[in-house]
Amino acid sequence: MKTPVTALARGDLKLIVRDSTLVMAVFGPLAITILLFFLPSIEALILIKFGFDPGPFRLFIVSFLSLIPGMLFAMIYGFIVLDERDEEVIDFISITPLRKEGYLTYKLIMPMLLSAGFFLFIIYATSLVRLNPIHAMGIAIMVAIETAIGTLFLVAFSENKVEGLAFSKVLGIMYLAIPLVFFWNSSWHWISAFLPPFWIAKAFIHSQTSSIWIWGDLVLGTAVHLVILQYFLQVFLRKQ
Amino acid sequence: MRLLAAVAQDIRFQFRHGFYYAYLVLTVLYIITLRLLPESLVHPALTLILFTDICALGFFFIGAIVLLERGQNLPQSLFVTPLRLHEYLLAKIFSFLFLSIASAFLIMLGAFVGGQDLIWFIFGAIMSTLIYTLFGLVFAARARHVNDYFVKALGIGLLISLPIFAYLRLFDTPLFYVFPTRATLILLDVLNVDYSISEKLFSVVSLVIWFFILSGITYQRFDKHVRHPA
Numbered sequence: 001m002k003t004p005v006t007a008l009a010r011g012d013l014k015l016i017v018r019d020s021t022l023v024m025a026v027f028g029p030l031a032i033t034i035l036l037f038f039l040p041s042i043e044a045l046i047l048i049k050f051g052f053d054p055g056p057f058r059l060f061i062v063s064f065l066s067l068i069p070g071m072l073f074a075m076i077y078g079f080i081v082l083d084e085r086d087e088e089v090i091d092f093i094s095i096t097p098l099r100k101e102g103y104l105t106y107k108l109i110m111p112m113l114l115s116a117g118f119f120l121f122i123i124y125a126t127s128l129v130r131l132n133p134i135h136a137m138g139i140a141i142m143v144a145i146e147t148a149i150g151t152l153f154l155v156a157f158s159e160n161k162v163e164g165l166a167f168s169k170v171l172g173i174m175y176l177a178i179p180l181v182f183f184w185n186s187s188w189h190w191i192s193a194f195l196p197p198f199w200i201a202k203a204f205i206h207s208q209t210s211s212i213w214i215w216g217d218l219v220l221g222t223a224v225h226l227v228i229l230q231y232f233l234q235v236f237l238r239k240q
Numbered sequence: 241m242r243l244l245a246a247v248a249q250d251i252r253f254q255f256r257h258g259f260y261y262a263y264l265v266l267t268v269l270y271i272i273t274l275r276l277l278p279e280s281l282v283h284p285a286l287t288l289i290l291f292t293d294i295c296a297l298g299f300f301f302i303g304a305i306v307l308l309e310r311g312q313n314l315p316q317s318l319f320v321t322p323l324r325l326h327e328y329l330l331a332k333i334f335s336f337l338f339l340s341i342a343s344a345f346l347i348m349l350g351a352f353v354g355g356q357d358l359i360w361f362i363f364g365a366i367m368s369t370l371i372y373t374l375f376g377l378v379f380a381a382r383a384r385h386v387n388d389y390f391v392k393a394l395g396i397g398l399l400i401s402l403p404i405f406a407y408l409r410l411f412d413t414p415l416f417y418v419f420p421t422r423a424t425l426i427l428l429d430v431l432n433v434d435y436s437i438s439e440k441l442f443s444v445v446s447l448v449i450w451f452f453i454l455s456g457i458t459y460q461r462f463d464k465h466v467r468h469p470a
Contacts, residue, residue, distance in 0.1 A: 024391045050408065079386040086311055161304045161386055166258040170265060170298075204453075 025076055029069035029118045036126045047061035062129050063204040066122045067175065067197060070115035070143050074150025075168055076148045077111040082154065082161040100237065101132055111151055112144035119143045135207040138218035140199055145225040146196045156239065177201060182240075196225050246331035251338055259301065260338060267343045271350035272461030284295070286353055287407070290428050291421075294344050295365060298336030298373025300398065303389030305332070306380035306466075315466045325467055330430060334375040340369040355431035360440050364427020367447040371420055374454040381461040403427060417442070420450040 018080050033040075039061065043054050054061075084090055094100040119140050121133055131139070153171055158164040177192040181201035199221025206214040256259065276280055302400050309315055318328060342423055348354065355361070376393055383389035403422040406412040407429070416422045423443035426435055 024387060024394070046412070048281075076387055079390075083385045083387075086308065160308055162301070162308050163257045165301055165304045165386070166262045169262045173265065173269065176269070 023077065025073065028072040032065050032068050033122050033125060036062065036122060036128060037044060039128060046126065051237045059208060060178070063201055064175070066119055069118040070147040071150060071171070071175070073111035073115045073146045075154065077107055078151040078154030079161065080170065081107055081151065082158065082164040083169055085155065086160050090235060100205070101191050104236070108151060111147045115147040116140040116144040129208065131207055135203065135214055139203050142196065142200055142221050142225050145229055149196060149225065149229050149232060152229070152236055156232045156236040181205070194224070196228060201222060243327045243330055246323060246327055247334045250331045250335035254335060254339060263297070263339060263343050267346050272345050274347070282351065282353065286347070286351065287425065287428045287432065289347070290344060290365060291425060294340050294347070296464035297340055297371045298333065298369060299376040299393065302332065302373055302376035303380045303383055303393060304386050306377070307383060307386060307389065310466065319467050325462060326395040327458065329377065329462060331375065333370050336373045337366065337369050341366065353431065356376045357430040360427055363444060364424060364430070367451060368424040368428065371447060371450055372456060374451070374458050377458045378454065378461060381465045420447060423447045
């Protein structure tokens with residue numbers, strides 16, 4: 001029997017499912033959260049099946065996976081902008097009071113808020129690593145800016161959605177900085193310091209060891225993120 | 241001749257849009273990663289790289305390509321020329337095959353990977369690439385925008401990738417043998433594991449059957465939604 005509540009819920013669900021983008025935006029980060037939620041069980045299974053203890057890699061896994069929703073939101077919003085640019089929507093908006101800058105601000109703020117929110121949610125809902133809340137806020141700010149960098153990277157250098165997709169392949173390379181920081185036991189790993197996730201990985205490690213360097217990571221990291229963001233913004237606005 | 245020209249045109253299009261540059265960078269990174277890995281992990285890592293990226297690149301890109309072409313009304317113009325629908329579709333899958341195989345070949349050369357079952361392996365890589373691209377085309381025919389394509393294609397894509405659990409020895413069921421990905425993972429893994437001849441033959445037959453099934457679906461969908469849109 002249909003109650004008004006189920007009818008409403010069905011209507012809502014239909015609306016949500018109809019906009020497939022939203023499904024992806026919700027499903028991806030949720031899948032990461034569920035995966036991390038079961039991480040202790042997966043670690044135990046790997047230990048039993050393969051006799052290998054993945055415990056020491058937990059910090060790396062959490063820091064790496066907690067950035068994936070940010071990358072996902074960057075790509076989702078990047079693809080929206082690419083689609084709208086190919087359909088010349090941006091040209092129309094640029095002559096309205098919102099202007100190109102207003103359109104871009106909206107398209108960047110949404111993924112920034114979502115990625116920072118999901119980052120904090122993942123860290124505190126799974127409680128797999130203990131992060132000082134102030135450090136977590138600092139990292140969340142970097143995660144947010146990094147998402148905007150990702151979105152802009154896809155749209156600033158490409159001519160259309162096909163090229164944007166090729167750039168999205170290259171975007172993934174940025175996250176190589178995380179394994180480099182964790183596993184490259186040489187000061188040579190600093191050559192990846194120009195990649196934004198480098199500073200997030202550093203901040204994770206220094207926050208865990210209660211090192212004073214965490215403040216350096218947060219300040220310098222945010223500065224690196226802002227410089228790259230500014231550059232990509234200029235490229236995008238010049239191109240439109 | 242017409243088909244060759246269409247393939248060449250699609251390869252040129254992919255080159256112009258930076259696919260070859262992107263995959264050059266990725267290929268070099270994969271080679272470096274494989275060279276850094278301990279010997280015992282090289283083959284499994286290669287299988288996973290091919291399975292998740294190199295053979296699947298057509299699946300990743302085809303949605304945006306078809307959407308862009310549809311947005312520019314290119315198919316309608318193309319189909320008033322002598323180019324036939326099957327030639328248009330074959331050009332799409334063969335052009336991606338070229339990029340995939342070139343990248344896979346370079347990775348294997350750079351990481352010194354080889355073995356005696358190479359013929360099975362090459363067949364597996366070729367068929368997997370074709371099937372992945374066909375699979376993407378099925379969804380590209382009706383996608384409304386890039387995210388729409390990814391939601392629909394990835395949803396089913398993740399489902400048919402379930403045999404990865406059998407490959408990682410975490411969970412297995414005979415049901416997985418229905419999936420084309422089980423066959424793909426067997427043939428891409430023959431350089432590492434000594435599979436029985438019946439398993440290899442089964443994989444070949446499975447991939448050929450899947451190729452024809454997906455070709456039929458793709459043709460029908462393109463005929464209905466791209467060549468004769470309502």
